[in-house]
Amino acid sequence: MKKKQQLGFTLIELVSVIVILGILAALALPKFISIKNDAQAAALQGVVGAVNSAFAVNYAGNLANTAKGAAITGTAIAISQAVANVMQGGSLPTGYSVSAGSISCSTGVSAGSSNSITISNSSFPSGSNSATATLICTG
Numbered sequence: 246m247k248k249k250q251q252l253g254f255t256l257i258e259l260v261s262v263i264v265i266l267g268i269l270a271a272l273a274l275p276k277f278i279s280i281k282n283d284a285q286a287a288a289l290q291g292v293v294g295a296v297n298s299a300f301a302v303n304y305a306g307n308l309a310n311t312a313k314g315a316a317i318t319g320t321a322i323a324i325s326q327a328v329a330n331v332m333q334g335g336s337l338p339t340g341y342s343v344s345a346g347s348i349s350c351s352t353g354v355s356a357g358s359s360n361s362i363t364i365s366n367s368s369f370p371s372g373s374n375s376a377t378a379t380l381i382c383t384g
Contacts, residue, residue: 282370282373285366285369285370285373286369286373288366289341289364289366289369289373289374289375289376290376292337292338292341292364292366293364293376293377293378295332296328296331296332296337296343296362296364296378297378297379299328299331299332299333300317300331300378300379300380300381301381302314302331303315303317303330303331303381303383304317304357304381304382304383307383308356308357308383314331314383315327315330315331315383316383317330317331317350317380317381317382317383318350318351318382318383318384319350319351322348322349322350324343324344324345324348324362324380325342325343327380328343328362337364340366340367340368341364341365341366342364342365342366342367343362343363343364343365343378344362344363344365345360345361345362345363345380348360348362348380350382350383350384351384356382356383356384357381357382357384358381358382358384359379359380359381359382360379360380360382361377361378361379361380362377362378362379362380363375363376363377363378364376364377364378
């Protein structure tokens with residue numbers, strides 16, 4: 246008599262595969278959670294980089310031709326308006342805000358001087374929800 250060939254998997258084989266998948270999932274889950282925090286930190290750094298680039302391009306354009314770019318000068322500078330003036334689209338992405346300490350861009354003497362401003366997103370976990378950008382005065 247011919248013996249029938251086995252057509253499926255045994256119960257032991259199926260259970261062992263499920264156990265192995267469970268162990269792999271338990272090991273991978275913490276990594277996926279930390280990826281979210283890494284992504285939020287990278288998004289914040291991307292916005293800060295965009296703001297830094299916008300101020301640098303604005304300063305260079307204004308230096309080459311004073312009719313180009315936004316003038317960032319004076320003693321009472323509205324930081325949010327200065328950022329809005331240099332960013333494409335006229336503002337920071339949704340959820341981000343900007344603040345600064347004392348900013349001074351005196352007319353005629355501060356061209357090229359830089360001031361630190363803080364870009365933040367309150368929906369990110371504390372400790373990684375803010376970073377520093379550089380505002381460049383046009384004088």
